[in-house]
Amino acid sequence: MNVTPCPNFNHRRSDAPVRFCPNCSKVVNATIPVKQCSEELHARARMNRSKYCVNCGKQLIK
Ligand SMILES: [Zn+2]
Numbered sequence: 001m002n003v004t005p006c007p008n009f010n011h012r013r014s015d016a017p018v019r020f021c022p023n024c025s026k027v028v029n030a031t032i033p034v035k036q037c038s039e040e041l042h043a044r045a046r047m048n049r050s051k052y053c054v055n056c057g058k059q060l061i062k
């Protein structure tokens with residue numbers, strides 16, 4: 001089992017609803033396909049203080 005220092009709850013779920021962790025950008029559910037995101041979606045993710053996009057893994061906050 002992979003031990004990760006990331007506190008995001010998605011790492012502890014076997015059925016995470018997103019592909020990427022918003023905190024560390026690691027893939028938490030590889031069965032979910034990578035999505036093409038719009039800037040609007042990324043802007044909304046930033047407002048939720050996601051460091052990385054959960055759909056495409058892109059870094060949102062530097
Ligand atoms: Zn993480």
Ligand SMILES: [Zn+2]
Pocket residue numbers: 036037038042053054055056057058
């Ligand atoms: Zn994205």
